Amino acid sequence: MQTSNKVLPSQRVKASRGKIHIIKERCKQCNLCISFCPKQVLRRSDDINEKGYHIPEAIEEPEKDKICMACGFCEVVCPDFAIWIEERIDK
Amino acid sequence: MNTQTTAESEQHPIEKWLRSERMPHMWCAGCGVGPTLYAWIRAPDRVGIPREKVVYVSGIGCCGRGSGYLNVDGFHTTHGRAIPFAIGLKLARPELCVSVISGDGDLFSIGGNHFIHACRRNVDLLVICTNNFIYGMTGGQLAPTTLLGDRATTAPYGNVEPSFSTPHLADAAGAVYVARWTSIHLRRLEKSIAEALQMKGFRYIEVLSPCPVNYGRRNKLPExxxxAEWFRQSSVIRNGANTSEISIEKGKPLILGDFVKRTGKPTFYEVMKELEGRVKPR
Incomplete structure (x- = not known):
């Protein structure tokens, strides 16, 4: 059996990108979203919520590989239902 | 950039399942109950069971509070009596999809007998146990699932009692579906719950869950x-493994997977219906 080495055509197939939403007042700073992000998109911010926890934020100027690709694992692993990803197709 | 705090028009995908006015909940940072509930919430949508048909019965403990946070029919029972309540509910309203989500202390210490007899009778229930190896809510006392050598409030020199292997117990008592996952194997857990929701009979899923405050802090895992790193590094997925060989020990791999799938065993309701047809009134 022969396998093709062709990569997917970038004009037709678009990689999905995610928009990160955070419900600020629910976060308890457990750090799981930050440590489980496969692209290391998130980091702990200096911003605090009303209980004094540092909420996560997306890295301001992402490097080439550090772009949210909407895998949604931060959404499922968050114990506080505080983060979710809206998937969108980028150009 | 692409971070954004909540806009009022947009909602968390499971917001309709939550009682938003009671959020944020009381579970500690890093608790495994939240992800387990998330996986359970997503599973009925996956197999097309409407929210009105889903019932969540909880016992006492950290998990017990879940029935108050979710916007589904539910009941917060007394200690260890989640399964008896759920059996009554299922027999009276057989069209409902009844799930019991409770902790290891509730299901296996005070509710241990209810658990094994529900397995034996093959009552049509889905039981999910979030096993955090300790009594979390009451302050970290020794539970029947605490691992050998672990420290707890009531075992300051280390636990000397062997722990329950709960999938083995469920298998031996006759459950039709037995699985074990952790609260970071969430895609597989969701798939497993969805599969279990479609089956008939007593289905049991153990979810190993972190308790950083009352278990981790005393056992050199404080964050x-x-x-999560311990679960990630030491878990091995072995579907169909023999349940007598999967007990959890410190320093050995955690064996996860779907262990038991039995078919053709009549449920308690079917047996009672058959009896009702056979016995004639005098």
């Missing part, structure tokens, strides 16, 4: 990340 939520530490326990």
């Amino acid at each position: 939520p990340d530490d326990i």
